[in-house]
Amino acid sequence: MPSTSACAESSTNELVLKTIAPRAPLNLLARPRLSADDANFRDRQISLVQAPAGYGKTSLLAQWRREYLARGIAVAWFQADERDDAQRLLRGLELAVRTGCARPSFGGMLLDGALASVGTLDGATAWLAEVAQMSLDMLVIVDEAERLPESGAQVLAYLLHNAPQNLRIVIAARRGLETAVFDLLAYGHAVLVGPEMLRFRLDETIALVAGRFGDRVDADACARLCEITDGWPLGLQFALSAMARAADVRQAIEHAATGPGRLREHLVTTLVANLPAEDNHFLIRASVTEVLHPDLCIALTADPGARERLARLVNDTPLFVTAEHSVWCRLQGLVRDALLERLQTLPADERAQLHQRAAAWLAAHGLIEEAARHAHAAGHHQDAYELAERCLHHAVTEGQLSAALDWLALIPEAELEQRPRLRLAIAWALALGERHNEAGCQVERILLASDSEATLRYECALILSAAAYYADEPDRFLALFEPWAEAPPASASWLAQAHANRLAARAMLFDEPAQARRFQHDVPRGEVGKGLGYVIRWGDHMVGLSYLHEGQLRLAEDILVPALASAEEDLGRRHPLTCMIAATCAAIAYEGDRLDEAAGLLANRLDMLVRAATPETVALAYCTAARIAAARGKEHRALDLLEAMHALGMSRRLPRLCVVSLAEQVRMHAGRYRAQTCDALVQRIDEIVSGAVDRGPLWHKLVALPQALAHADAAIASRNWQHALEGLALAQRLADTMKMGRYRIEIMMLRAFAEHQSGGDGRALLLEAQNLAQTFNAKRTLIDAHPALADWAQSLSEEGTARAFASPQIMRPSARAQTNGPRAVPSVVLTPKEREILELLARNLTNKEIARAATVGEGTVKWHLKNLFGKLDASSRKHAVRRALMLGLLEDTV
Template sequence: MAAPRRFSNLIDIGMRPSSQAIDTQFFLRSHYYTHFVYVWIRYMTRPLAEPEFVLKAMPPQLSKSAIARRRLSLHAPVVQGSRLLLVQAPAGFGKTVLLSQWRREWLQQGVPVAWLTLDERDEGARLVAAMRYSILMAISLSSNLATHNFDGASLSDPIAAATELLAEVAAMPTALALILDDAHTLRHRDVEGLIEYFACNAPANLTLALSSRVALSLPTAGLIGNTECVTLDAQALRLTSQEGAAILEARFGKSVDVDMAASLHETCSGWPLGLQLMSSAIACGATARNTLELASRAKQGVEKYFAEFLLNRLPQPLVDVLLRVSLVEGVNPAFCAAIVGRPTAADQLKALCASTPVFSESLGSDWVTLHPLAREFLRARANQELPSFEVQLVHERAALWLAQQELDEQAALHALAAGHKEQAYELVERGLYKLALQGHRGRVRAWLDRLPDAEIAARPRLALAAGIVMPVVERDRLEWVLDVLGTIRTNVEMPSDLRREATRVIGGVELRLDNLDRVLELSTEQMETLPTGLPYLDERILNLHATLLMLTGRPDLARHRCASAHSDAEGLISTQLIFASVVSRSYLWQGQVALAADSVTKVLNDAQAQLGRRSALATVLAATLAAAMWELDRPDAAANALADRLDVLAADAQPHSVVIGFITASRIAGWEGHEAKRLNLLDYLCVMGESRRWPRVTLEALAELVATHARAGHVKSCRVFLARAEAAHAAAMQQNPKTLARSLDLRLHMCRAYTDIARHAWEEAQRQLEYAALLASDLKCGREDIECKLLQSLAMHRLGRDPRELLHEAIGLAQALGMTRIVTDTHPDLAAIIPATLHPARTANSSVVQHEHTPAARHEAMVAPTELLTPKEREVLGLMSLGLQNKQIAVASAVSQETIKWHIKNLFAKLGAVNRRHAVARALMLGILISEH
């Protein structure tokens, strides 16, 4: 009989009649199977005695809402090529989920994966035995092996046993991955040394991945020689806003919108367990419309978790330390001992960090911070349970210790909480202005709300800080601050550097008030005084001048001003972020959307990490990114960038950034089919411009409304909004006749052109577009230039003229700049007159076209390539998962039913299954079958 070419048939060696004996020489001649058979037989001769090893070697089943995190995948730059992967973070950071993701990716690459969940009983000999069993399960999956007994003599020396196991792994012809989960449960002293030995001597075909809640003293990459080592900590495991949104969508679908998802992500600060708890808390009300109600219910669920699974399970001495630590923002062992009042508190803090999931460590520092949700809950509990004098004593001790470390702003916060106002005012005056320059506007504003106006007016540095952070929505108070700063600026008794700083801050305030002519006067005066001798002040002056250049139609010169600045002045991140904002907005102004997206993406993550996702600077950068992503035909990315940020933009941004953000948000709403929301956003922008005395903003909003109604053919609405736009244009011209005249005229001509197009007055539309095109070219407004050319082409076509030359130029410019949405966004009738040869590489509706040519979504499970199964067995398993019977599988596979029965029998043996349904379930659990839905 011919030898069957299946490794699974080796199970029957020596068990079949001699007439059916297998020709073993066939396998010995095969270079692929020779070593594999050898290793497999060696494993078979090592019986196993621990039935629980079966459970320890089984990977956990993931939740349906678990998502693959691409930035942490095996192919991601931070992980790729590493053979020792350490995942170290407190409970609730998704360590096991990430290990399961890696396991699935390895299986998809055809790499056998051994999984082992560790526990406190795993000492040297037992650990080696468990690893041996998990590896055996990975390469054979023969469930009856757990009934044998280990040869105790070979495991009497754990190091020798580990050496033998490594040698056997090295003899395998394929790569192997070994995952050790819950390494923090190991209690025996020799175990960590054994794992270190295993890692240092791992063969080239073995990749080792470990997870632990505490830091493991394993060797670094330098101690392992050529082995690459990567450590992922809690900071790396925190969810991004996109990952959080994907998890919520997987659980709730579209019933939780992007704004709600972003709000929940902000509340849980990217903590996976926090998001899971909040998701569970709102599960019963996920379709409710009241966002605040959902957030409140989610918060209550998290608080219940902290009460039941944190405080109630900790010893009272640790609870006392935890409550006192919650009264401060961050803590290290020395600070903890100072505020608690006893040296042992430092060790208790370390115990809390190791045993609870609510602390986040700082890279390269012994400082830790409580998770915001936990801190809020514990702080309320501390104020409720601790005596008032004890709370005051903690604040006094904190103020003294922080002041000694020259952490003035934090010290002032605790001095004020302790009731020592004068001490707090003196401390805060030293640090609040620099804090404002660093971009921490929310913290500075919180301080200013606590301070009397008399103290602000009497302390120049506090007035400067107020001028930087005061929002336009508080216009009356902002004008009061302007008066105070004007007094400082004209007071000859003040130091000259203080007067210069006051002039620069006044310029920033006038910019937020949209008084650009006044900004021009101040900027011209300041540019003549450069250099001032203060690098950070020089940068701020250049930044203000660059912004003015960009808004007056000189974006290329604005970038030149940015490039001439010193990027490291005083180490103020806000200076670099503001310059990056000017650069990206200048690219957006010119229509170079790909460059705008690239330049802003590089700094947005830093802004969010250091200042917070909803900080003013991060929000301004996100608005620019959203506008660029929209033009690049990536509306989902644009929506994610603006999610839960429009309120920050409205309260704390310059008029130009407000216009960019709200108009982009309105376009996204239209793309989503929410036309009422689109119009409401533009109406709100109009009202905002009128209430804040920003007529330019009102004009921009009305121009977008006119264009929107013109595309729909609403002539009457266009005329109404055009009349309002002309009034807004007159008011804006009166406010800024020197700086904005051309920009305002451009917008008004576009309004008139769209109105003429809506009423099919093509000759009048052509005249308006000719004026607008000249202004757009003069101002270097790339988008408006292409928009004018497209509309002129449409008018020429309606007038019976040949528009191909102008159309070719417009589409060529759009393709060069990456503006793939502009054709459809300009006017729907353009699609009918553009020849196929002139279509942009991707148009706004290209995603729909591509979707129509995409095969229907498949709901069957995909079979991962694994060495366990032959290609034919994988095919049969996939068809079996669809519920097909043997005859149907045979027809689909073009083989006989007898052959299919033989394949299914082999599948049962390899998967340890007793029937077809059990085989499919086992394959899903082991990651061999991967559901696509």
């Protein structure tokens, strides 16, 4: 039988192992928004990380540990488990401080058991008191705190509520933290990091993938990967592992999204391998619905215990996405896709019954559109059509356009004849996209089948005008809307905001961007109603476009960035309106010389813009993407994008896209004086414009400016400066008339350049243009106008004649001086001289060599080594170095 001392020694050894921080994950990505130095965490004494398994909690703790060590703060780590009652937890925290802070004598009183008879809270008080008396700042990390028994959890809560000023505490758990420290959260003393914060955003996904695959994966593929995994850290890890084994990384991403579910099936098989058969049975049947509620699960499975089963699976597995303070949840996207494949293997009758149960429950709880889809899947078509008629028009006003288009494929024409409101919703969805021609047919049938009351005729006019707007027929747009512009039917509904949006678009066509903003400001948005953020975001988009039109980039960004965040949250990242706002934000980011941000905003969105965006936004997105490629030295990619826009204009019969594409190509070639290429492109532009006889005067006005600029750029390419000045003068008049401020600045710069090349003095004009560009944050304007112009401006700046924008410089951090071994991390655990001695020790130097390098005597070296051995609990020189590396006090420079 083992002795008591042997058992105690074994228990202590187990606790020591629990105080060793785990190895940092391979390719750990430090996320700046989750940095310990971020404003959300910098001044918080208590940080709580709570999320299901698979969300990267331990990775975040490893990042924070590394950051705190780099700031010179001692870090103690403790891994909790079910055995850590109050007394054992305190013993573990004592050892954690000893190990992590190199204080071998810390907490001897508790470890000797002197306080065991007094009480655990008294022991916790003694631990806190000893921490408070330490001459250093310290961070204590407790991982997997949800595993603590009740007594251990009580002690941990006591420590959180009574932590001294020199102590920060980070707790990670799967659940239950917000309840124990509700008061600390309420008063702002603690911060809670939940699943949504831990999800990877697009920029973080791009950085993560770039760290593994470099330039082999572009931003579009990264955005696709982020969409597939929904930013789920565990899903990303599985995807990266699959990509590492693939010969074609991009193909692997697409295969994971649309191909057979090898990645999804492997992921689910791994996650549910140890679950009981009853849980697998439950998960497969629960996957029939997109969202889950405990009562819905009971209805689906006819199992009274489904509520408890769902709660347990949410707590114990990483399969679900949850929302704070809500009983609703959903399966992770990859997981649900795999489970749906398994669902298809069930008998058809059972699947139909599941859909029928889901439809009944959802309809009873007001989720009509979801109920309609399940009723149709169950074979109850008439019930499905009635439900769809009840909700679809309202769904469209909320921006759910794809839902209406899906129903168009499901509902027979005979049913649409009997349900005009359903046809009205479908007409709206068709008008706002590439199928705008079909919207007219639907509206015609609506008007023929009804008594044509004023409100209905007005709404039909809005639909037809929207279709004309998407068809790039501004003259027809005005003709359809003009009868209603000044006298719309009285309405306090969403139509009031829709009417303001039309008035704003009309004002823009009349070259009155300030009027467009006034129309938006006059709408009492509080009366529009809840759930109508879609039409409101359209209004924000119009306001942002009006500012962009004038060149007021800062004001446009102030409006559009919050609108984009709201649209992504309410509508989704790839919703057409979200993509349009993102394209406008990308143009603004590009002008501000933030190329990576602009590329991220456009990533995996061009295809959606092609299908369902206004021509103006499509042109803006393609030109921005092309300029980003050119700025990165990929002119061939830029020209390919512009040719793709030209092809789109040809196939969709949108000649303005062709004109803008060719004009942008002229600008690029003019920068390299390719005169013949520019002349050929200009000839094609003139042919397109002269051949557009079916277009009205408003359309011709819109293409006049890019056409005039193309002629001027071609003259610059030929070095025909007189013709260039004449063309720029015409372009200047057009830009002034249309109040297009950004183009006006570019034209002023080109005029100054042409005057300089023809023997005149354009310096004053250049200085004025540069001053305006600086005011509006148009940093790329000078660089993009013409490379020789940027060079001239740079030479003037060097002469002190004018203040010009220099070419964008990439700021790189200075390289750290290379050493022949690990580098000591600044820390209050070791003195500066001890850190110096430790570095020299890590280079395998003798005491004499260390003394010579540190300019001290050999006796002093021995004294410092003795202190190091004691603090690091080391028995040899090599042991001391290994212990320092393990504790994060040494950093490998390789």
